[in-house]
Amino acid sequence: MSISTTGVLARPRTADxxxxxxxxxxxxxxxxxxxxxxxxxxxxxxxxxxxVLPPDELASPVTVARAxxxxxxxxxxxxxxxxSLRRVAVGFVLGAAAGLxxxxxxxxxxxxxxxxxxxxxxxxxxxxxxxxxxxxxxFGIGEEPKIALIACGVAFPLYLNLHSGIRQTxxxxxxxxxxxxxxxxxxxxxxxxxxxxxxxxxxxxxxxxTAWLSLIVAEQVNADAGIGHLINNARExxxxxVVVVGLLVYALLGLTTDALVRGLERRVLRWQxx
Amino acid sequence: MADPVITSAVxxxxxxxxxxxxRVLRDVDLDIAGGEFVALLGRSGSGKSTxxxxxxxxxxEVRGEVDVPGTVSVAFQQPRLLxxxxxxxxxxxxxxxxxxxxxxxxxxxxxxxxxxAEAWPLTLSGGEAQRVSLARALVREPDVLLLDEPxxxxxxxxxxxxxxxxxxxxxxxxxxxxxxxxxxxxxxLLADRVLVLDDGHVITEHRVDxxxxxxxxxxxxxxxxxxxxxxxxxxxx
Numbered sequence: 001m002s003i004s005t006t007g008v009l010a011r012p013r014t015a016d017x018x019x020x021x022x023x024x025x026x027x028x029x030x031x032x033x034x035x036x037x038x039x040x041x042x043x044x045x046x047x048x049x050x051x052v053l054p055p056d057e058l059a060s061p062v063t064v065a066r067a068x069x070x071x072x073x074x075x076x077x078x079x080x081x082x083x084s085l086r087r088v089a090v091g092f093v094l095g096a097a098a099g100l101x102x103x104x105x106x107x108x109x110x111x112x113x114x115x116x117x118x119x120x121x122x123x124x125x126x127x128x129x130x131x132x133x134x135x136x137x138x139f140g141i142g143e144e145p146k147i148a149l150i151a152c153g154v155a156f157p158l159y160l161n162l163h164s165g166i167r168q169t170x171x172x173x174x175x176x177x178x179x180x181x182x183x184x185x186x187x188x189x190x191x192x193x194x195x196x197x198x199x200x201x202x203x204x205x206x207x208x209x210t211a212w213l214s215l216i217v218a219e220q221v222n223a224d225a226g227i228g229h230l231i232n233n234a235r236e237x238x239x240x241x242v243v244v245v246g247l248l249v250y251a252l253l254g255l256t257t258d259a260l261v262r263g264l265e266r267r268v269l270r271w272q273x274x
Numbered sequence: 275m276a277d278p279v280i281t282s283a284v285x286x287x288x289x290x291x292x293x294x295x296x297r298v299l300r301d302v303d304l305d306i307a308g309g310e311f312v313a314l315l316g317r318s319g320s321g322k323s324t325x326x327x328x329x330x331x332x333x334x335e336v337r338g339e340v341d342v343p344g345t346v347s348v349a350f351q352q353p354r355l356l357x358x359x360x361x362x363x364x365x366x367x368x369x370x371x372x373x374x375x376x377x378x379x380x381x382x383x384x385x386x387x388x389x390x391a392e393a394w395p396l397t398l399s400g401g402e403a404q405r406v407s408l409a410r411a412l413v414r415e416p417d418v419l420l421l422d423e424p425x426x427x428x429x430x431x432x433x434x435x436x437x438x439x440x441x442x443x444x445x446x447x448x449x450x451x452x453x454x455x456x457x458x459x460x461x462x463l464l465a466d467r468v469l470v471l472d473d474g475h476v477i478t479e480h481r482v483d484x485x486x487x488x489x490x491x492x493x494x495x496x497x498x499x500x501x502x503x504x505x506x507x508x509x510x511x
Contacts, residue, residue, distance in 0.1 A: 176354040179330050179346070180368055180414075190367070194358040271358045271394045 059241035067241035068248070076230065081249060083226040087143065088215050088253075091150025096207065098151065099158030106159075107166030107196070108188060120159055128152040128210075129217050136221065146218035153210035161203025165196030198269055205261050212254045283308045283418045283450035284329060289338035291324055291474075298324045300474040302338070308417065309448040313461035316471035317504065322454045325471070326422050329452065344417025347449075351423045353407035355395040361406055362391040368413040381413040382406070384446070385439060401432035405439065412447055419449040425460065437463055441486060458500050462493045470503045478503045 041061050047053040048060030055063065071077035102120065105112040131152065135145035169192045177187045219228020227246050234242035284306035291299040298321045306312050316322040327333040328340060330348045347368070355364045365378035375391075382388045385405035395403060404424060411419060421440070425433040441464060444451055455461055461468045468480045480500060484492055 172350070172352060172354050173356060175332060176348075176350065177367070178332065179348045180410075190359075191356065194356070197358070271360075272396065273394070 056238040056240060059239075059244060063241045064244045064248075067239070068245045071230075071242065071245060077245070077249070080225065080227050080230045080246075084215060084219065084228070085253070087146050087218070087226065088150055088211050091147040091214070092154050092208070092211050094147065095151035095154030095211075096158055099155035099203075099207070100162060102155075103159040103162030103166070103200075107163045108192070113163075117163070120156070124156045124160065128156070129214065132217070132221060141222040145221075146215070146223075149218045150211050150214040153214040154207040157203045157206040157210060158200070159203075161206070162196060162200045165199030165203075166192055168199070169195045198272070201261065201265050201268065204264075205258065208257045208261060209254065212250065212257070216250055282306060283310070283342070283344060284452065285339070285341040286329075287339040289325070289328065289336055289340060291321070291328065291333070291336045298474050299328075299336075302471075302474070302476060304469070304476070306418070306450045306452060308450055311444055311451045311453070311464060311466045313453045313455060313465035313468045314471055315455060315458060315461050315468060315500065315504065317456065320471045321474040322471050323422060326420050326452065326454045329418070330420055342418055345414060346418045346420060347411035347414060347416035348420045348422065349404070349407050349411045349424045351426045353395075353400075353403035355398075355403055355406055355410075357395050359395070360391070361387070361393045361395060361398070364395060364406060365410045365413050368410040374413075377413060378409075381409040384412070384443065385409045401428050401436065404428060404436065408440070408443065412443060412449075415447065416449050419444075419451045421451065421453045421455075423455055424453075425457075426455075433460075438487070440464065458497055458504070459490060459493070462496055462500065463488050463490070468500060470500065472504075 044053070044058075045061050048055065048058070048063070053060070059067070068077070102116055106116045106120075107113070128149065132145065132149060135148050139145040139148060173191050173195070174187055177191050182190065216228065219226050220232070223229040223232065227249055231243050231246035234240075234246070282305050284304060286302060286304040289299055289302040289304070290297060302325065304325070314322050314325065324333065326348075328336055329342055330346055331342075355361075356367070359367070362375055362378040362382060365381050366374045368381075369377060379388055379391050382391055385408055387402060387405055387409070390398065390402065390406075395406070398406065404427075408424070424440075425436050428436060437460060440453075444464075451465075453461065453464060462482055465482055468482060469476050470478045470480075480496060482488075482496065
C-alpha cells in the first residue's frame with residue numbers, strides 16, 4: 001500500500017492561467033456499471049452456498065449482512081465505531097494543528113523555513129507506520145501510541161502542501177497588492193493564504209486518507225476497544241462475517257470523510273468554476 | 275491629498291538604475307504635470323517598464339531623485355485580479371479594506387461592467403478583466419495613473435474600445451497618466467506628449483497638439499517621425 005504525502009499541484013493559481021476545462025456535467029449514473037459488481041457478489045454468494053468457499057475462510061454476503069444487523073442492534077458496532085472515530089478525531093486535530101502551524105511558519109518566514117523545513121523533510125521519508133514499535137516503547141499500549149501514529153500521518157501531508165502552496169503564491173499578485181498600499185500582514189491575508197487554499201485542501205484529503213490507514217494499523221496492535229478490536233476478536237473465533245463487517249465500516253468511514261472534503265472543496269473553491 | 279503648490283505630479287532627475295553591470299536607465303529626467311497624459315515609447319529592453327516600476331515604488335534600488343507626491347495606481351499588462359475575490363471586491367481592494375461596495379459598483383459602471391459585480395474573475399474575458407483592473411486603479415482617485423502596456427495582451431478590436439475607454443476615464447478623473455507602450459499609434463492617439471526611450475535614455479519628445487478624439491489619418495506625419503526615432507525605416511512599415 002502506498003500513500004503519497006508529497007505535494008500535488010492540482011489547480012491553477014493565477015487569473016491569467018486558464019484553469020482545467022470545465023468539469024463534466026453530472027450525467028445520470030450509467031446503470032450498466034453495476035452489472036459486474038453485482039455479478040461478483042452473486043458469485044461469492046453462490047460459492048458460499050455450494051460450500052466451495054468455507055465460512056471460516058470467508059462468510060457469505062448474506063451472513064455478513066446478518067452479522068452487521070446483529071452487531072448494530074446489540075450496540076457493539078456503535079460503541080466500537082465511537083471509539084475508533086474518537087481516536088481519529090483526536091489524532092487528526094493534534095496532527096493538523098502541528099502540520100498547519102509548522103507549514104505557516106515555514107511558508108511565511110525564510111528563517112523559520114531554514115530551521116523547520118530540513119528536519120521535517122528528513123522525517124517525512126520515514127514510513128510513519130513503521131514507528132509503532134517506538135511509540136509503544138514511549139507511550140505504552142493505551143490510546144496514546146494510536147493517537148500519536150494518526151497525528152503523524154496527518155501532520156506531514158498538511159505541512160508539505162500548505163508550505164508549498166504558500167511558496168507558490170503568484171509574485172505578480174503580491175506586487176499588485178503592494179502597489180495598492182497593502183502591508184505585509186494584509187498581503188498575507190488577502191493574497192498568500194487564499195492562494196494556498198487549493199493545495200492545502202489537496203493535503204487535507206491525503207491527510208484524512210493517511211489518518212484512516214494509521215487507525216487501522218494502530219488498532220491491529222493491542223486494541224481493547226474499537227473496530228480493530230472487534231475484528232481481532234472475531235478472528236479468534238473464526239467469525240469471518242464480523243471481520244468483513246469491520247472492514248466495510250472502515251471503508252465507509254473513509255468514503256464519508258472524502259465526500260465531506262469534496263463538499264468543502266466545492267464550496268471553498270467555487271471561484272475556480274467558470 | 276494633492277497640495278495646490280505641487281504643480282508636477284511626477285518629477286524625476288538624474289535617475290539611474292543598474293542591474294549588475296548593465297545600466298538600464300541612464301540619467302533620466304522626467305516631468306509630468308498634474309492631469310497630463312504622457313506616453314513612453316520604446317523597444318523591448320529600452321528600460322520603459324523599469325522606469326514605470328520605479329515610479330510605482332516597486333523598485334527602490336536607484337540613484338537619482340524620484341518625486342511622486344500623490345497617490346499612485348498601476349494597471350499592468352495582465353489584469354492581476356485576485357481570482358478568489360468577486361469582481362466588486364477586487365475593485366474595492368483599491369480602497370484598501372474599506373467595504374466600499376457602492377463605490378466599487380459605481381467604478382465598475384464606468385467601465386460598463388456593473389452587471390458583473392458579483393462575478394468571479396476567472397469567468398471574465400481578457401478585455402473585461404482588464405477593465406476591472408482599470409476600475410480598481412481608478413477607484414482610489416489617483417493623482418498618477420501608471421499604465422504598463424495594459425492593452426498589449428488584448429485583441430485588436432478590444433484594444434480600440436479600450437483606447438476610447440481610457441480617454442474617457444482620463445477626461446473624467448484627470449489623473450496624470452504615464453502610458454508605457456510599444457505601439458506608436460496608441461501613444462499618438464492618447465497622449466499630450468510622447469517620449470521615446472532608447473537604451474535607458476529619453477532621446478526625443480513629441481508634443482501632440484491635436485484635438486481629441488483623434489483619428490489615425492491626422493497622425494501620419496507624426497507617426498513617421500516617431501518611427502524614425504525608434505529606428506524603424508519607412509519602407510519596412
